[in-house]
Amino acid sequence: MYLTQGLHRAVQQFPQRAVTVEDGRRRDYRTQMDRCARLAGALAGAGLVPGDRVAILALNGAVHWDYFPGLWWGGLVANPVNTRWSLKEMAYSLSDSGARVLLVDDAxxxxIPELRRLCPGLQQVIHVGAAPTPAELTAYEPWLAAAEAVPDRRVGGDQLAVILYTGGTTGFPKGVMLSHSNLWSSAVGRLAETEVPSPFVTLMAVPLFHTAGLAKLVTQLIVGGTAVVEAGFRVDTVLADMAAERVTDVILVPSMIQMLIDHPTFADHDLSALEALTYGASPISQALLERAMAALPGARFMQSYGMTEASPVITVNPWWNHRGEALRNGRVRSAGRAGWGLEVRVVDPQGKELPPGTVGEVIARGDNVMLGYWNQPEQTAEVLRDGWLHTGDGGYMDEEGYLYIVDRLKDMIVSGGENVFCAEVENRLARHPAVASCAVIGVPHDQWGESVHAVVVLRPDSEVSEAALCDFCREELAGYKCPRSVEYRDSLPLSGAGKVLKNVLREPHWRGRDRRVS
Incomplete structure (x- = not known):
């Protein structure tokens, strides 16, 4: 189980097949394998050894197909930086991971000057863009061309492959450690669940710093498919590329699906080649799902539920539950059943499995479950207990093992597919001189699923506008974490133990809905 295996297989069987298509530029598998071998050689020449971390701060691009398999070729560990983060969050992930080299694009x-100041451990920054390379940086293409192509180390199994940083309840992101085996087993399990389109031409529109995007890249390399790479989700460009390249496979979050089918030129594009559409990261409304299936009648819709810590899939709701009787009996609203190679249970606070129909915490185990959190043994022990990953999601199972998610036990919001830990936002808000106390909750949002809502108690004789509070948060937090709405109160509802009763704050916003997540 080494993640470069797909490259070797593809070069042996179809070396001229395109591995990436970016802005009309195509790169074949034979060329790609040589670039990966050279990247591994260049990094070894810079003094890096197996296990060292190399980061990338870049929008989706063909360079990621150098970066991920190229690092694995040399036994190195990838650390893709969330491009939506604030400078402080980026610097934390780079310093915490101990990244020695950073690849950066034009955007x-x-x-870079401030990141280098904040991260003295960065020994080299490589510029991978088309703009002129600053004098203090290394230009990527000449550096790569001059490097020696080295043999594949074929590192795999339980060796660390990537550290993906996700939001933290303590105010700092946590580095999720995923091994070669984690990513491989999750990808192969997904492939076993459904029919693989042939040809496999996937649209890469979800960001590659997220586990969903990385998982799709791993899957594409395993099957030897082609990725049509999008730097961002511009709907007009995505529609044009899907039609021109005859895309057969795509993974989208619900907000992307809505933007796609609502675009005024949607009907002008021939998307008849699309065979498989996987959605996830946040639940989808029944109305949007039915509209999307009507708009794309030739596509098999499939839902995946999971999390970064599971590489990412835990359950799968296959395409045959998106039509016929499953649409009428509500099974389409389930998160599906345990994926191949996994066990999934619903348990009480003591870890005892609950009978069907009873709400408890969703837990999972399998070869896809993370190694743990980087340098966070206590948080690792809290989440990985007795071999089981405790998701923090509340749900129940029916008699046939279908899982239904009804609430979020951990204090987290999912907005547009991005995880937002409430404590992280609250910690920032509480530092504003006008704020006496605050609580952050998720409220329903038609496009993003949930949006960040702050309930604020001001200090006596203090005033601060909603816009000012949001700007204050944006100084240190990614934009998607900042409150979209603010509610001012004289006090927060508290329990007898002095804990904020968030269920009381959430109730008016979610009243009349059958679950407390959107």
Missing amino acids: FLER
Whole structure:
């Protein structure tokens, strides 16, 4: 189980097949394998050894197909930086992971001087863009061309492959450690669940710093498919590329699906080649799902439920539950059943499995479950107990093992597919001089599923506007974490133990809905 295996297989069987298509530029598998071998050689020449971390701060691009398999070729560990983060969050992930080398594209060049100041452990920054390379950086293409192509180390199994940083309840992101085996087993399990389109031409529109995007890249390499790479989700460009390249496979979050089918030129594009559409990261409304299936009648819709810590899939709701009787009996609203190679249970606070129909915490185990959190043994022990991953999601199972998610036990919001830990936002808000106390909750949002809502108690004789509070948060937090709405109160509802009763704050916003997540 080494993640470069797909490259070797593809070069042996179809070396001229395109591995990536980016802005009309195609790169074949034979060329790609040589670039990966050279990247591993260049990094070894820079003094890196197996196990060292290399980061990338870049929008989706063909360079990621150098970066991920190229690092694995040399036994190195990837640390893709969330491009939506604030400078402080980026610097934390780089310093915490101990990244020695950073690849950066044109979009983030202006951040490099401050990142180098905040991250003294960065020994080299490589510029991978088309703009002129600043004198203090290394230009990627000449550096790569001059490197020696080295043999594949074929590192795999339980060796660390990637550290993906996700939001933290303590105010700092946590580094999720995923091994070669974690990513491989999750990908192969998904492939076993459904029919693989042939040809496999996937649209890569979800960001590659997220587990969903990375999982799709791993899957594509395993099957030897082609990725049509999108730097961002511009609907007009996505529609044009899907039609021109005859895309057969795509993974989208619900907000992307809505933007796609609502675009005024949607009907002008021939998307008849699309065979498989996987949605996830946040639940989808029944109305949007039915509209999407009507708009794309030739596509098999499938839902995946999971989390970064599971590489990412835990359950799968296959395409045959998106039509016929399953639409009428509500099974389409389930998160599906345990994926191949996994066990999933619903348990009480003591870890005892609950009978069907009883709400408890969803737990899972399998080869896809993470190694743990980087340098966070206590948080690892809290989440990984007795071999089981405790998701923090509340749900129940029916008699046939279908899982229904009804609430979030951990204090987290999912907005547009991004995880937002309430404590992280609350910690920032509480530092504003006008704020006496605050609580952050998720409220329903038609496009993003949930949006961040702050309930604020001001200090006596203090005033601060909603816009000012949001700007204050944006100084240190990614934009998607900042409150979209603010509610001012004289006090917060508290339990007898002095804990904020968030269920009381959430109730008016979610009244009349059958579950407390959107």
